[in-house]
Amino acid sequence: MPKIENPKSTIPSQLQGLHLFHYDPAVCAQRVRFALGEKGLSRGREVKFDSTEPLAVRGESGKWVSRRVSLPMKAHMTPQYAAIHPNMVVPALVHDGDLYLESMDIIEYLDDAFGGSRLVPTEGPLRDAAMARVEEAKVLHRSIRFVTFHWGLGRLAMLNPKERNALGELAAQGDDGEQLVTFYDQYSTRTIPESVFVNHLKNLYSAFSELNAELEDGRQFLMSDEVTIADPFWSMKINRLIECGYPVEAHHPTLWAWYQRMFARPSFQNEVMEKNRVTNRVFRAKARIERAFGKGLKQAVDAVAA
Ligand SMILES: N[C@@H](CCC(=O)N[C@@H](CS)C(=O)NCC(=O)O)C(=O)O
Structure with a gap:
């Protein structure tokens, strides 16, 4: 699936492993989290969505790092998040420094990149x-x-x-x-x-x-x-x-x-x-x-x- 070339934000390129920018009650993020679960990947550390602290940028084996973007607090309508997702919506996924947007594209990417249940039929x-x-x-x-x-x-x-x-x-x-x-x-x-x-x-x-x-x-x-x-x-x-x-x-x-x-x-x-x-x-x-x-x-x- 097409990764986003040259995002404005410098955050994605610093992230190792899987990081999901999401909000728990947001429907579009829920479907990606469901897919992550079906692929056998579970929620790991919670970090601030724009944190680039040494521990926050690290990946976790078999897990995804949770970067919560609070919709009620309008965190998605900030310059920091708009530089990651120009449409200012969740979710966004980073895998080893590459950024993916759009829940459909993200799930297709995860399906190809990880094992677990196959979600996009091959036939x-x-x-x-x-x-x-x-x-x-x-x-x-x-x-x-x-x-x-x-x-x-x-x-x-x-x-x-x-x-x-x-x-x-x-x-x-x-x-x-x-x-x-x-x-x-x-x-x-x-x-x-x-x-x-x-x-x-x-x-x-x-x-x-x-x-x-x-x-x-x-x-x-x-x-x-x-x-x-x-x-x-x-x-x-x-x-x-x-x-x-x-x-x-x-x-x-x-x-x-x-x-x-x-x-x-x-x-x-x-x-x-x-x-x-x-x-x-x-x-x-x-x-x-x-x-x-x-x-x-x-x-x-x-x-x-x-
Ligand atoms: N087509 C996008 C839609 C993303 C989207 O609309 N996300 C909603 C949450 S379900 C959002 O962040 N909305 C922010 C708002 O309404 O202010 C996708 O599937 O990823």
Whole structure:
């Protein structure tokens, strides 16, 4: 997979072994951590994301160094992180000084570079089908952002004018490939019409219904009876939506059963949930309150389905 040539930051080239720039509750980082777990690689030392102390730059055998980039603290919107990832999103991976961006590319890279379960099928048609499912999931990531911000994070995710200015300035030097500037400008000034959020929810609902129908042939995982790269892409989305109150079991029962199989895997428990339990509980409690007031994601999904 293409490594990033000449990153602006001097940090990646100093790192030995595997280092993941990530945030525990971030869906895009969760799928990479799941993949690391499936490859038999576990979480090692925790260091500051921009630390170049002698101990912090060292690799650990069979482990990855955790470089936490706090999204609530806006650590991803700093010049230090923007020099590593010009889109200012997590995750980013460094292996022996080489930088890789984009969760799909990172998982493909890990799959080739390490042993453990094979995640990208080697057989042509199965590989193409799995990668098509991943591409579809990537496009729908925008919908996840709209839905989870609206029904999950709410006001907590709004940026004040000073933060929006700082983001705009940083984005002007990078490429803002994830369109953070426009999104945060509109989201923080409440200028996104309700219909836009509902349309994103409809996109997700119809994609989940399609997956649900496919799984009805009895396969254990999305592409076959083996886990592939497609499974973490979709299960992390569902995990986040469940946290926000999406009634998956009621609307997509076969997809729910598949999600349970994914959830039970040690790599899901250890690499995704282990340090995400507090956020998970907070999200779920908030969703319960909103549901009780008739304003939750549950009611919105029921309306989309009606
Ligand atoms: N296409 C990218 C998407 C990365 C992405 O959007 N990451 C989110 C977390 S899931 C992020 O860092 N968002 C920062 C923000 O919304 O401020 C990938 O798959 O790696």
